Amino acid sequence: MVFLALGCQENQNGDLFKDTSKSKETIILHKFNGANARTTETGINCGETHILPLLANDLVVGSVEITVDQTNITLHYDLTGMEWFLYDFRVFAGDCNSIPPFSDYPYFESFPQSPEVREFTLVIPLKDLPECGCIDEIVTVSRYNPSTSQLELLTTTLNKEYCSCSEPDDKNLRTQTPGGWGAPPNGNNPGTYLHKNFGAAFPAGLVVGCNYTITFTSAQAITDGLPSGGTPSVLTKSYLNPTEKPKDSNNPKNTLAMHVVALKLSVTFDAWDEDFGASSTKLANSVVTSGDFKGWTVAQVLAEAEKVLGGCASSYTASQMTTVLDAINSCYVDGKANTGFLKNQ
Structure with a gap:
């Protein structure tokens, strides 16, 4: 029929x-x-x-x-x-x-x-x-x-x-911007959480990228390296504990890199700590609701962003990835905001 x-x-x-x-x-x-x-x-x-x-x-x-x-x-x-x-x-x-x-x-x-x-x-x-x-x-x-x-x-x-009418948990997840993660510890801010939990969640350090990479070995290294401005671009070399100092050669001056780091921190902490956000769902499984990456999960976007950042094959530009990562990182800031850019799954 x-x-x-x-x-x-x-x-x-x-x-x-x-x-x-x-x-x-x-x-x-x-x-x-x-x-x-x-x-x-x-x-x-x-x-x-x-x-x-x-x-x-x-x-x-x-x-x-x-x-x-x-x-x-x-x-x-x-x-x-x-x-x-x-x-x-x-x-x-x-x-x-x-x-x-x-x-x-x-x-x-x-x-x-x-x-x-x-x-x-x-x-x-x-x-x-x-x-x-x-x-x-x-x-x-x-x-x-x-x-x-x-x-x-x-x-x-x-x-x-x-x-049926069963609905996914609609409580807020949690994300942080590069500036949030890079803030010095103060009270209950993201910097405090980072310094308290980085070693346990990242025992081997945090690595982003693919061919070329950026590695942070400690919470203090992230505090020293985030946020950092600059043009979204593909890495041409690898960095170890980069700094945010404008004239330092160990500063990638790459906005895409900062957003990739911020999202990887949020996704990893969300998977590692069940109390990181209020929602029982996982940030990695949330789905983008609009734009070039509509229908993609956060995990898929992050994986693609690491490919672009590190210089591996991708159909997307550094600018496109920065735009979507910025929207994701701003979606559930501190677990209190909800811009609607993501949908819990």
Whole structure:
């Protein structure tokens, strides 16, 4: 079946109706605050109701209304006003890659032929299902032939993807700018955290780059080396404990390098210390929400930035990498800000 969205209108209760009359599918979007939940573009998302026709041999014999809310998937079968009535159905909900033979579908209901049943509701709890999956149905309807009075059966199948309302932890992660990490220890500032934890988190020192590298062997070396301005560029030599002094030959004068160092510090501390940020998710797994690197994880961006900085093969420029790293490093400053540039996963 092909479903084509034609337009939108809003009812008096504020629900949004999408008129899909060509496919005879109606979508109702309820006002559920699930902005961070995973979604499916072709199926039924959290807070949605889809009303689909039951088609058998191109004949509309009724409808099924499928709703996904915070706790359940609800299927309501309605053959009211039809000459057909429910005979039986089998339903599966779960992993799209593990759909069993229809005879093993976990939800089965058989209906008496007298009295005839034209409405039925099935409720499937979401608690044991994957966050996103498939709903697979086989529905058989019946009627008594008006000419012969014999029982006739028609079978229809439906398949829809769904995504539930479970949301990733939306508490803030934590990032720091090069200036934050380079600040001398003072109270509870990033410099204090760095000096207290660098040795344990980086027992072999911090190294960034690929062909050419920059190495910091101590927290004090980072305090002495960050921040440092300059043009974003590819390294032409390696540095050991570089300084931020403008005229020192051991100053790479490279903004890209400073942002790579800052992000690697944040990503490593976040993985090493579960209390580094408030979120239970990992900074490395967060996804960029806009720009040239939309859809990339922080870990992927950092790896690409190290390739560019160190002079290894890459399709991206030092300027492009500096722009995205600046946005990432500024996203969750001190664990208090949230610019929206990243999305927790």
